[in-house]
Amino acid sequence: MNEQKTNDLILQTATKLVSFIILLFSFYLFLSGHNAPGGGFVGGLITSSSIVLLLLAYDLKTVRSLLPVNFIYVAGAGLLLAVLTGVGSFVFGAPFLTHTFGYFQLPILGKTELATATIFDLGVYLVVVGITMTIIQTIGEEE
Amino acid sequence: MQLLHLAILSPFLFAFIIPFLAKYAKRVHTGWFVLILPVLLFIYFLPMIRMTQSGETLRSVLEWIPSLGINFTVYIDGLGLLFALLITGIGSLVTLYSIFYLSKEKEQLGPFYVYLLMFMGAMLGVVLVDNVMVLYMFWELTSLSSFLLIGYWYKREKSRYGAAKSLLITVSGGLCMLGGFILLYLITDSFSIREMVHQVQLIAGHELFIPAMILILLGAFTKSAQFPFYIWLPDAMEAPTPVSAYLHSATMVKAGIYVIARFSPIFAFSAQWFWIVSLVGLFTMVWGSFHAVKQTDLKSILAFSTVSQLGMIISMLGVSAAALHYGHTEYYTVAAMAAIFHLINHATFKGSLFMAVGIIDHETGTRDIRKLGGLMAIMPITFTISLIGTFSMAGLPPFNGFLSKEMFFTSMLRVTHFDLFNVQTWGVLFPLFAWIGSVFTFIYSMKLLFKTFRGNYQPEQLEKPAHEAPVGMLVPPVILVALAVSLFFFPNILSYSLIEPAMNSIYPTLLAGHEKFHVHISQWHGVTTELLMTAGIVVIGTIGYLSLNKWKGIYKLFPSKLTLNRLYDKLLTLMEKGSYRVTKQYMTGFLRDYLLYIFAGFIILIGGAFAIKGGFSFKTEGMAKIGVYEIILTLVMISATVATVFARSRLTAIIALGVVGYTLALFFVIFRAPDLALTQLVIETISVALFLLCFYHLPKLRLKTKTRTFRMTNFIISLGVGVIVTLLGIASSSQRTKDSIASFFVKHSHDLGGGDNVVNVILVDFRGFDTMFEITVLTIAALGIYSMIKTKVKEEGKSGE
Numbered sequence: 001m002n003e004q005k006t007n008d009l010i011l012q013t014a015t016k017l018v019s020f021i022i023l024l025f026s027f028y029l030f031l032s033g034h035n036a037p038g039g040g041f042v043g044g045l046i047t048s049s050s051i052v053l054l055l056l057a058y059d060l061k062t063v064r065s066l067l068p069v070n071f072i073y074v075a076g077a078g079l080l081l082a083v084l085t086g087v088g089s090f091v092f093g094a095p096f097l098t099h100t101f102g103y104f105q106l107p108i109l110g111k112t113e114l115a116t117a118t119i120f121d122l123g124v125y126l127v128v129v130g131i132t133m134t135i136i137q138t139i140g141e142e143e
Numbered sequence: 144m145q146l147l148h149l150a151i152l153s154p155f156l157f158a159f160i161i162p163f164l165a166k167y168a169k170r171v172h173t174g175w176f177v178l179i180l181p182v183l184l185f186i187y188f189l190p191m192i193r194m195t196q197s198g199e200t201l202r203s204v205l206e207w208i209p210s211l212g213i214n215f216t217v218y219i220d221g222l223g224l225l226f227a228l229l230i231t232g233i234g235s236l237v238t239l240y241s242i243f244y245l246s247k248e249k250e251q252l253g254p255f256y257v258y259l260l261m262f263m264g265a266m267l268g269v270v271l272v273d274n275v276m277v278l279y280m281f282w283e284l285t286s287l288s289s290f291l292l293i294g295y296w297y298k299r300e301k302s303r304y305g306a307a308k309s310l311l312i313t314v315s316g317g318l319c320m321l322g323g324f325i326l327l328y329l330i331t332d333s334f335s336i337r338e339m340v341h342q343v344q345l346i347a348g349h350e351l352f353i354p355a356m357i358l359i360l361l362g363a364f365t366k367s368a369q370f371p372f373y374i375w376l377p378d379a380m381e382a383p384t385p386v387s388a389y390l391h392s393a394t395m396v397k398a399g400i401y402v403i404a405r406f407s408p409i410f411a412f413s414a415q416w417f418w419i420v421s422l423v424g425l426f427t428m429v430w431g432s433f434h435a436v437k438q439t440d441l442k443s444i445l446a447f448s449t450v451s452q453l454g455m456i457i458s459m460l461g462v463s464a465a466a467l468h469y470g471h472t473e474y475y476t477v478a479a480m481a482a483i484f485h486l487i488n489h490a491t492f493k494g495s496l497f498m499a500v501g502i503i504d505h506e507t508g509t510r511d512i513r514k515l516g517g518l519m520a521i522m523p524i525t526f527t528i529s530l531i532g533t534f535s536m537a538g539l540p541p542f543n544g545f546l547s548k549e550m551f552f553t554s555m556l557r558v559t560h561f562d563l564f565n566v567q568t569w570g571v572l573f574p575l576f577a578w579i580g581s582v583f584t585f586i587y588s589m590k591l592l593f594k595t596f597r598g599n600y601q602p603e604q605l606e607k608p609a610h611e612a613p614v615g616m617l618v619p620p621v622i623l624v625a626l627a628v629s630l631f632f633f634p635n636i637l638s639y640s641l642i643e644p645a646m647n648s649i650y651p652t653l654l655a656g657h658e659k660f661h662v663h664i665s666q667w668h669g670v671t672t673e674l675l676m677t678a679g680i681v682v683i684g685t686i687g688y689l690s691l692n693k694w695k696g697i698y699k700l701f702p703s704k705l706t707l708n709r710l711y712d713k714l715l716t717l718m719e720k721g722s723y724r725v726t727k728q729y730m731t732g733f734l735r736d737y738l739l740y741i742f743a744g745f746i747i748l749i750g751g752a753f754a755i756k757g758g759f760s761f762k763t764e765g766m767a768k769i770g771v772y773e774i775i776l777t778l779v780m781i782s783a784t785v786a787t788v789f790a791r792s793r794l795t796a797i798i799a800l801g802v803v804g805y806t807l808a809l810f811f812v813i814f815r816a817p818d819l820a821l822t823q824l825v826i827e828t829i830s831v832a833l834f835l836l837c838f839y840h841l842p843k844l845r846l847k848t849k850t851r852t853f854r855m856t857n858f859i860i861s862l863g864v865g866v867i868v869t870l871l872g873i874a875s876s877s878q879r880t881k882d883s884i885a886s887f888f889v890k891h892s893h894d895l896g897g898g899d900n901v902v903n904v905i906l907v908d909f910r911g912f913d914t915m916f917e918i919t920v921l922t923i924a925a926l927g928i929y930s931m932i933k934t935k936v937k938e939e940g941k942s943g944e
Contacts, residue, residue: 034898037817039906045825052832072929075922082915095206099908101897115897117907127918131925132829138932139836
């Protein structure tokens, strides 16, 4: 993205650290979304923003070698996951996209709520990351 | 979900693993894996005969969209089961045949079997589902899979043409049918066919009766290739032969027949139904058989023959309506009986003929009847198959086609005695048409057989020296012709197991209590009119076949410019040109024009609707006080907006716009909406990044070139949008006729959705459907951008070379 030679040492060094913090934060937001502010949509957007930061600090090639994924597939996988969550309720004889949840005793985490909505939300998350990155990459690539 | 639903969906589920099998298990032909499924399904459906035989039915509901009455209701009765057995039975044979027909080295097997399975599932859905909306969904899926299969060899122009034609015609018909279903829903307030049948009195008296009937018939006629919609079927022959044998002769084209039979209880009482269905059927029968004679391509002969035979079955279904007026004596129900019997027979002999033609094509490299000849000695088994197939088709003993053709004549002859719908005046046309159609059927059957297998062998005309097919290719047609022969000798195997239960479905109201239809088919009735008619066919047909060269000129009497195909092509080019012209009027290629349309549309539609309905109102009661922070933020926002508009460079404008967005996020913070604030912040960040990316590609902002009118329009439009949005916001908070739904969400988010974050629970659970469609739209948009830019880059790359 940055083709002209500029001195962006500070940006690059900061990005190395910050982008991971953003990434972690986005995971946190995604997971906590059901009970606190956050969710798949915001989580996905923040994940993409951390990748965008990487793109700004470095360039397309570096980021691609760092994350060798085709983001269109990510979006497709997310959509498939969301639809399958919906279809999954048929197996239990419930109408399309019926969610359920329960509380489980997990090791280390203790009593934890697990909800099928989270799987659906993961689909949303993947779609958001997939499409944002697809759009930004394709437009950025065109140069 | 029960096993039944799973059985219908299993082909779709199985289709998911086909690409992997095709890719990673290359040593085994993919067809072998596929074959398992139809065989299993056939075995699964077969024992259900016992149930339908005793007059029972099976119904199982899987709730899909219960609030709209759209449920995946599987309903198995005689008619549906008959079709299900045809689909899975012929499906198994065709799959076996395709293994030898499609070479695993040369062809792409993955897509082929995916489409084939998709069709199988869709077709099972059509015949076993009780809910018309679900039926419609499967119906269009069959059209879609047929389209994909016809266009399987998509590099050939003819395949693409045929595929598009079949899709356009059958889907338009399908849409008509959807209209008919909706009309029926409006009348009966139910999507269930069984419910509709119960309310038949209500439907019959309703003013929408005729429109609903015609729309549904349009769907059936287009699918079953009736005149004048049949033109897609001959072009569909570009599909690989297993597909033609399966979709375009044995199953899919009979979906229309299924619908006619299924809706008979609802519509058949009316005179219009009787006349339309029987006359369209009869005319198609004559027209199809007449045109089959002049074809020179083996598959074209079979295609026209299929058109004609479908017409024959449909005409019988039309005539069978008489029983609703006279009661269920055998005298009147014979037509329905014959229709069902012939449906089965047609699947056996036409399926085997298609496979035989496929063998000839495969082993000689041509299907042109003028190049073929003398194959009897070289391909003796294929000859035997074709002999039985064609003789059965021509209605000769000792094959099953003879029996159903005799019954067809019986039913047509009895029409002349009807005292119904003024049949007396035209009644004689029924047996006459039937007879003429049968004469032509005899002629093309003989032509198909003798021109291919007798005469001189012309090896120099063929692409490769002819030889007999491998055993695997011969087994399926041999099974079918064996059925064709044994059904002649033991036709009553079918009558108790399949025909009687299917008649129960066509005449659900006719029988009282424990009465049963008694179907008995016999080979010999003595010297009857029907037998004499058959004798006449043989005599006249033989003369006609031998003197074919003398009367061939008759086909030239049809003006070549007035054919239906020409009409279709003309209509298509006309539509393309017309829409191109209209589109060119407003698609200027300038983004600002498009934005103008969108915003002008917004102002007119929303503003207009609110103005007409008196929706604008302004109330200050119940509003919170305006604090210092709000005023400051508003001022910042206004100044940023002004800066955006008057900025001299794009970069400044983008940054100023960003300020507006971030200020909005601060508003959310003030009003304690952390989710919204968070989302708005991130969205703003990413869209500024996107803007900067696009900015790179945009030309320099030129203020000078903008004329006065341009600026004025922009001003008016932007002012209009601003005013409308503001008024909308005020109006929607000032007038509440009902309590806000928000309290429900807040109250139940924890116990119903299992989450404390109401916003998230609404998004993923309460209104999960919205979210699902939103992410679908987003993905489509991303794909659009991706493909637009990528194709552009590729084209540039090409021209640069």
